[in-house]
Amino acid sequence: MRKTLIVLMTVLLAGCVDDSASYYIDGRDHALTLRRQQGYFWKDEAAVSLVASHLPECQRLHRLTTTEASGDLKGEVFSAGDGNWYLRLGGQLWQVETNTCNSLTELENDPKADLGQPVGSFVVVDGKLVFEALPAQAAPAQ
Numbered sequence: 001m002r003k004t005l006i007v008l009m010t011v012l013l014a015g016c017v018d019d020s021a022s023y024y025i026d027g028r029d030h031a032l033t034l035r036r037q038q039g040y041f042w043k044d045e046a047a048v049s050l051v052a053s054h055l056p057e058c059q060r061l062h063r064l065t066t067t068e069a070s071g072d073l074k075g076e077v078f079s080a081g082d083g084n085w086y087l088r089l090g091g092q093l094w095q096v097e098t099n100t101c102n103s104l105t106e107l108e109n110d111p112k113a114d115l116g117q118p119v120g121s122f123v124v125v126d127g128k129l130v131f132e133a134l135p136a137q138a139a140p141a142q
Contacts, residue, residue, distance in 0.1 A: 017046045017069045021122050021131040023077055029055040030098060032077060032085060034122040036129055038069040045069055050087060050096060050104070058101035065092060073124050077131075080116035088115070 020035035031053050038046040046069040053059040067073055067090075078086040083099040086107075093109040120133035 016041050019129045020051075021129045023120060023122075023131045023133070025098065029053070032087070032096070032098070034075055034087075034129065034131075036067065036069075036073065043069065048073070048089065050094070052085075052096050052098050052101040052104075054083070054098040054101060058098070060101040062094075062096065062104040064089065064094065071124075073122065073129065075122035077119050077121065078115035078117060079119050084116075086115040 017036055017038040020033050022031045022033040024031045031051075033051040033053070034048065035051065036046040036048050045066045048064045048067055050062045050064055051059065052062065064087075073089070075087055075089040078088070080086060080095070084095060084097050087094045087096060088109065091109055093107045093113075093115075095103070095105045095107055097103045118134055120131055122129060122131050124130075125132075
């Protein structure tokens with residue numbers, strides 16, 4: 001009976017989405033991590049959250065939105081300097097900082113706004129959330 005229960009639970013939980021991807025800013029102690037988590041296999045949506053961390057100073061989980069559990073997800077990350085970052089996720093835009101990790105501000109999503117330097121995107125590849133970094137841009141010649 002116990003083996004049957006274990007197999008049944010494994011099959012039921014196999015359909016759940018629970019993954020994350022990180023953008024490492026300057027090593028593993030300073031990062032932005034996007035996570036999507038489906039509570040139950042029968043739910044069609046997954047919760048999306050962002051962990052801002054700059055260890056040992058701070059680490060904080062910010063709940064962002066919900067999305068289709070099986071759908072595509074794209075979150076663009078921009079560096080605004082001084083520990084300030086922008087995350088554009090679909091039609092939503094947030095500003096987050098990693099100096100104290102406390103501030104998360106939802107903003108009006110103006111596609112023409114200057115958000116700073118794009119650094120990459122959180123995307124779903126083969127069903128898994130990953131971070132795809134943009135190539136580092138060379139500094140302008142002096």
